[in-house]
Amino acid sequence: MLTIRDIAAKAGVSVSTASRALNNNPRISLATRKRIQALATAEGYRPNYNAKNLTSGEANAVGVVFPTSDRNSTDNPFYIDLLRGINTELMKRQYVLSVAISKTADELLENVKAMVAQGKIKRFVLLYVHQADPVAAFLREKHLHFVTIGEPVDGHDDYFVDNDNLEAGIGGASFLLDQLAVKHPVFVESGHNWGYEQQRRQGYERVAAQYNVEPLTCKLNDLEYVQSFIKHHPEIDGIMATDDFNAIEFYRLLREQYVASHFPVVSYNHSLPTGLTDANLHSVNLFPEKMGSATVSLLFSDREETADKQIRIPYEIK
Amino acid sequence: MLTIRDIAAKAGVSVSTASRALNNNPRISLATRKRIQALATAEGYRPNYNAKNLTSGEANAVGVVFPTSDRNSTDNPFYIDLLRGINTELMKRQYVLSVAISKTADELLENVKAMVAQGKIKRFVLLYVHQADPVAAFLREKHLHFVTIGEPVDGHDDYFVDNDNLEAGIGGASFLLDQLAVKHPVFVESGHNWGYEQQRRQGYERVAAQYNVEPLTCKLNDLEYVQSFIKHHPEIDGIMATDDFNAIEFYRLLREQYVASHFPVVSYNHSLPTGLTDANLHSVNLFPEKMGSATVSLLFSDREETADKQIRIPYEIK
DNA sequence: CTGTTAGCGCGTTCAT
DNA sequence: ATGAACGCGCTAACAG
Numbered sequence: 001m002l003t004i005r006d007i008a009a010k011a012g013v014s015v016s017t018a019s020r021a022l023n024n025n026p027r028i029s030l031a032t033r034k035r036i037q038a039l040a041t042a043e044g045y046r047p048n049y050n051a052k053n054l055t056s057g058e059a060n061a062v063g064v065v066f067p068t069s070d071r072n073s074t075d076n077p078f079y080i081d082l083l084r085g086i087n088t089e090l091m092k093r094q095y096v097l098s099v100a101i102s103k104t105a106d107e108l109l110e111n112v113k114a115m116v117a118q119g120k121i122k123r124f125v126l127l128y129v130h131q132a133d134p135v136a137a138f139l140r141e142k143h144l145h146f147v148t149i150g151e152p153v154d155g156h157d158d159y160f161v162d163n164d165n166l167e168a169g170i171g172g173a174s175f176l177l178d179q180l181a182v183k184h185p186v187f188v189e190s191g192h193n194w195g196y197e198q199q200r201r202q203g204y205e206r207v208a209a210q211y212n213v214e215p216l217t218c219k220l221n222d223l224e225y226v227q228s229f230i231k232h233h234p235e236i237d238g239i240m241a242t243d244d245f246n247a248i249e250f251y252r253l254l255r256e257q258y259v260a261s262h263f264p265v266v267s268y269n270h271s272l273p274t275g276l277t278d279a280n281l282h283s284v285n286l287f288p289e290k291m292g293s294a295t296v297s298l299l300f301s302d303r304e305e306t307a308d309k310q311i312r313i314p315y316e317i318k
Numbered sequence: 319m320l321t322i323r324d325i326a327a328k329a330g331v332s333v334s335t336a337s338r339a340l341n342n343n344p345r346i347s348l349a350t351r352k353r354i355q356a357l358a359t360a361e362g363y364r365p366n367y368n369a370k371n372l373t374s375g376e377a378n379a380v381g382v383v384f385p386t387s388d389r390n391s392t393d394n395p396f397y398i399d400l401l402r403g404i405n406t407e408l409m410k411r412q413y414v415l416s417v418a419i420s421k422t423a424d425e426l427l428e429n430v431k432a433m434v435a436q437g438k439i440k441r442f443v444l445l446y447v448h449q450a451d452p453v454a455a456f457l458r459e460k461h462l463h464f465v466t467i468g469e470p471v472d473g474h475d476d477y478f479v480d481n482d483n484l485e486a487g488i489g490g491a492s493f494l495l496d497q498l499a500v501k502h503p504v505f506v507e508s509g510h511n512w513g514y515e516q517q518r519r520q521g522y523e524r525v526a527a528q529y530n531v532e533p534l535t536c537k538l539n540d541l542e543y544v545q546s547f548i549k550h551h552p553e554i555d556g557i558m559a560t561d562d563f564n565a566i567e568f569y570r571l572l573r574e575q576y577v578a579s580h581f582p583v584v585s586y587n588h589s590l591p592t593g594l595t596d597a598n599l600h601s602v603n604l605f606p607e608k609m610g611s612a613t614v615s616l617l618f619s620d621r622e623e624t625a626d627k628q629i630r631i632p633y634e635i636k
Numbered sequence: 637c638t639g640t641t642a643g644c645g646c647g648t649t650c651a652t
Numbered sequence: 653a654t655g656a657a658c659g660c661g662c663t664a665a666c667a668g
Contacts, residue, residue: 046435051645249593275567369661
């Protein structure tokens with residue numbers, strides 16, 4: 001294995017000169033810097049992370065924390081794309097992506113604690129937002145950098161990346177009412193009251209008011225409830241759902257009662273393979289990969305008082 | 319930060335004694351070992367991974383490699399559950415999960431190379447199986463330990479964890495023909511010819527022969543093809559699909575032409591929220607979390623000549 | 637059984 | 653502008 005000593009020897013300089021040259025220290029003449037850097041690349045020299053981290057006292061790793069259970073917020077391709085966006089950005093900085101994931105909250109917290117205490121990881125990404133989250137509390141207490149995916153609740157002013165869900169709600173509703181000429185759209189959401197659902201609903205309600213249509217919301221609780229809801233609202237002629245799965249589910253139940261009708265649908269995440277439904281489905285792309293890369297730039301931002309603590313990623317309807 | 323010197327000092331012994339005691343070295347008397355270990359836990363001592371790794375020359379991390387694109391094999395909750403299974407097992411061993419994920423194959427390979435050269439990672443999990451995969455080739459060449467999720471192709475005898483897909487195919491087909499009393503089942507697969515699809519199809523064909531029914535396979539190529547296929551096969555009265563998405567898609571197209579009919583469905587992965595279809599869907603659970611934990615035990619197995627290089631996880635139909 | 641010493645690879649004083 | 657020497661936290665070889 002090639003160490004910095006080898007490079008120094010081959011270059012005919014001391015180790016410290018080599019080290020400085022490789023780190024672009026201006027105290028070394030530009031000429032020798034270039035020379036040594038060229039040599040290093042030529043020889044295929046790679047610095048040992050463990051040694052670097054040992055001296056610096058900080059790991060070149062970012063901890064990415066998954067929610068304990070995501071059976072409810074089923075945005076799965078979303079996570080994968082997010083990871084891709086995060087990691088591509090981390091690689092540029094010579095950083096590594098470490099994940100914390102577990103079924104139980106206790107084990108997850110233990111995981112994060114080990115990353116901090118033993119792994120010297122000082123930067124984290126939380127792929128979720130929870131009320132009174134022990135992981136976030138721990139990170140705050142230790143004054144470690146972290147960014148959440150999704151706007152914080154509980155009134156914390158953490159750094160975060162999110163979509164502009166209100167704007168996306170407005171955009172989706174306008175698209176439905178304007179372009180698709182729907183008269184009586186229904187807003188479909190899960191029974192969980194997720195933050196992004198509330199925000200998108202607000203956008204929907206605002207547009208509804210503007211178009212003088214009565215806002216109408218259906219939570220996907222039990223089957224009977226939804227079926228009876230549909231029965232009582234025969235006027236529905238279009239769907240706006242908080243994600244693709246909710247959209248498909250409601251669409252199916254609607255068609256069950258009104259077989260022949262045609263219902264345009266707008267939903268979010270762009271996360272399903274085509275062919276799962278015959279609905280005229282317009283899924284809003286939220287660009288998870290961009291969210292990932294924005295997360296990293298926020299995570300490594302200067303964090304001055306003046307700096308923005310949030311990034312909103314725009315959406316796209318097609 | 320508490321180092322091993324502090325523990326040694328408080329215990330009134332030398333650093334090396336402390337080190338040995340904490341690593342349970344039998345050269346230290348059991349009494350002092352216990353004493354020092356107790357002290358360490360009491361004081362909340364945590365060894366620094368970077369220092370350990372520097373001396374050992376090997377990182378306490380496992381590299382988990384994602385496929386470059388998974389837009390085709392859409393088993394997403396599958397990946398998350400897999401990660402959970404892997405990480406839970408890694409935590410027990412004081413290991414950390416590092417991921418390599420990227421959009422391009424070149425960048426992915428670069429990612430893995432950095433993990434090896436700079437991160438000193440020596441164990442990997444490949445969440446996929448590809449023909450002539452450069453990552454796998456690199457790992458083989460460097461004689462590093464790795465386990466793939468899915469049976470290797472290309473005739474390599476890598477370590478792997480998989481379902482017994484043939485058996486699962488037989489089980490699924492039997493369930494359909496026997497319990498659900500289907501007479502003319504169709505086997506639905508993607509256009510990709512994945513290994514697991516072929517194996518499940520074999521199982522299906524074997525059972526079909528046994529029940530004296532003509533095997534019938536439909537690849538989900540373009541829409542027109544599938545619609546025409548359905549038109550030419552009005553005898554179909556049940557579906558066996560290689561995953562839930564394929565099942566739902568085919569089911570939908572079938573119902574389009576035969577609205578009133580009832581078609582039992584068997585598919586795999588157990589990966590969708592309920593409510594997405596009105597099909598009588600029996601999705602085979604493949605226990606991804608168990609696969610994850612098996613992967614780790616294989617990754618850390620002794621690797622003697624005699625040892626098995628594979629683990630098959632059983633399935634369950636409900 | 638335990639302590640002393642050296643060294644892992646690198647960054648960084650402090651000299652020169 | 654460059655080099656020598658030390659230290660990060662820990663393990664291991666070598667004493668005793």
